[in-house]
Amino acid sequence: MSLLQPFNEEYFMKQALAEAKKAYDADEVPVGAVLVVKNQIIARAHNQTELLTDVTAHAEILALSSASSYLGSKYLPEATLYVTLEPCMMCSGALYWSQIGKVVFGAADEKRGFMRYGKEILHPKTTIAYGIMEEECSALLTSFFEKKRKMKSIT
Numbered sequence: 001m002s003l004l005q006p007f008n009e010e011y012f013m014k015q016a017l018a019e020a021k022k023a024y025d026a027d028e029v030p031v032g033a034v035l036v037v038k039n040q041i042i043a044r045a046h047n048q049t050e051l052l053t054d055v056t057a058h059a060e061i062l063a064l065s066s067a068s069s070y071l072g073s074k075y076l077p078e079a080t081l082y083v084t085l086e087p088c089m090m091c092s093g094a095l096y097w098s099q100i101g102k103v104v105f106g107a108a109d110e111k112r113g114f115m116r117y118g119k120e121i122l123h124p125k126t127t128i129a130y131g132i133m134e135e136e137c138s139a140l141l142t143s144f145f146e147k148k149r150k151m152k153s154i155t
Contacts, residue, residue: 106137
C-alpha cells in the first residue's frame with residue numbers, strides 16, 4: 001500500500017489544467033501554468049495574448065513574472081514550472097534566464113516547442129519532465145482548435 005501524496009506532478013498539472021480551462025473559456029489558446037516552490041503554488045497563469053493584445057502574454061511568461069515579483073528575485077532555481085503545453089522558444093528563453101530548477105509539461109508541441117531544438121535551450125541545471133496528463137492537456141487544445149475551425153467555416 002502506498003502513501004497518499006497530494007502534492008505530486010499530477011496534482012500540480014491538474015492546477016495548470018484548471019488555468020488552461022480559464023484561457024479556453026476566455027477564447028485564448030488554452031495553456032495554463034503554475035509555478036511551485038516547496039510544494040506551494042506561488043504563481044498561476046494562463047494565456048492572455050488576446051486580452052492584453054500582447055504576443056508575449058503566454059502562461060509561462062506571466063507565471064515567471066508573478067513568481068519573481070512574489071519572491072523578489074529574477075532567479076528561480078528552487079522552483080518548478082508545470083505547464084500544459086511544451087514551452088515555445090520565447091518562453092524557453094525566459095525560463096533559461098530565470099535559471100528555473102525544473103520544467104514539467106503535459107502535451108508536446110511538435111511545431112513550436114523548444115524540444116525540437118534540444119533541451120540545451122534551457123539552463124544546464126534545469127531538469128525536464130514531460131507527458132504528465134498528456135491526454136487531458138492535448139484534448140483541451142484539440143477541442144479549442146476544432147471549435148475555432150468550425151467557427152471559421154461558418155463565417
